[in-house]
Amino acid sequence: xxxxxxxxxxxxxGDLYAETSGGGPWxxxxxxxxxxxxxxxxxxxPGFELLIAExxxxxxxxxxxxxxxxxxxxxxxxxxxxGRLLRIAASGRLLVISGIHVPSRVRRQNQDRAWNxxxxxxxxxLTDHGAAVAVTLVNRSEHRTVEALRSWGWRCAEGDTPGxxxxxxxxxxxxxx
Numbered sequence: 001x002x003x004x005x006x007x008x009x010x011x012x013x014g015d016l017y018a019e020t021s022g023g024g025p026w027x028x029x030x031x032x033x034x035x036x037x038x039x040x041x042x043x044x045x046p047g048f049e050l051l052i053a054e055x056x057x058x059x060x061x062x063x064x065x066x067x068x069x070x071x072x073x074x075x076x077x078x079x080x081x082x083g084r085l086l087r088i089a090a091s092g093r094l095l096v097i098s099g100i101h102v103p104s105r106v107r108r109q110n111q112d113r114a115w116n117x118x119x120x121x122x123x124x125x126l127t128d129h130g131a132a133v134a135v136t137l138v139n140r141s142e143h144r145t146v147e148a149l150r151s152w153g154w155r156c157a158e159g160d161t162p163g164x165x166x167x168x169x170x171x172x173x174x175x176x177x
Contacts, residue, residue, distance in 0.1 A: 035099075060101060094135060
């Protein structure tokens with residue numbers, strides 16, 4: 001989607017996020033607002049891409065942006081990325097996937113299948129950008145998100161194990177082509 005298309009679909013994207021992020025309706029407005037603020041910041045990044053899946057309504061989305069070895073995207077990643085990923089970023093073949101939002105049944109059913117919606121969206125982002133590796137940060141308390149990502153082919157970055165993980169609130173997950 002273009003930036004203009006994203007602006008035109010903010011309401012739907014916010015609703016999709018609220019519906020797929022868990023929690024009850026009481027938490028939706030706060031989560032929805034935070035998501036829309038993060039999305040607005042990401043949209044301005046060079047190379048940003050948002051893919052959607054839809055039937056009669058929006059059913060899923062994934063988005064991210066390519067990164068280099070320097071720049072503002074490092075904010076939040078400092079101290080979390082192993083040297084190998086830093087070298088890939090310097091070569092321009094690292095993609096940050098900021099979000100994959102799909103219905104809960106996609107998180108639970110056929111996770112290992114190539115046609116799984118989340119797998120198709122994340123694979124398309126990698127292909128579109130010619131990236132060798134994708135990276136994402138996940139809050140350590142979001143066990144369900146880490147579990148879902150791992151079922152879609154993501155793995156914890158080197159050095160990110162319970163005994164050796166860098167201190168901080170995030171886990172680093174990587175997806176290789």
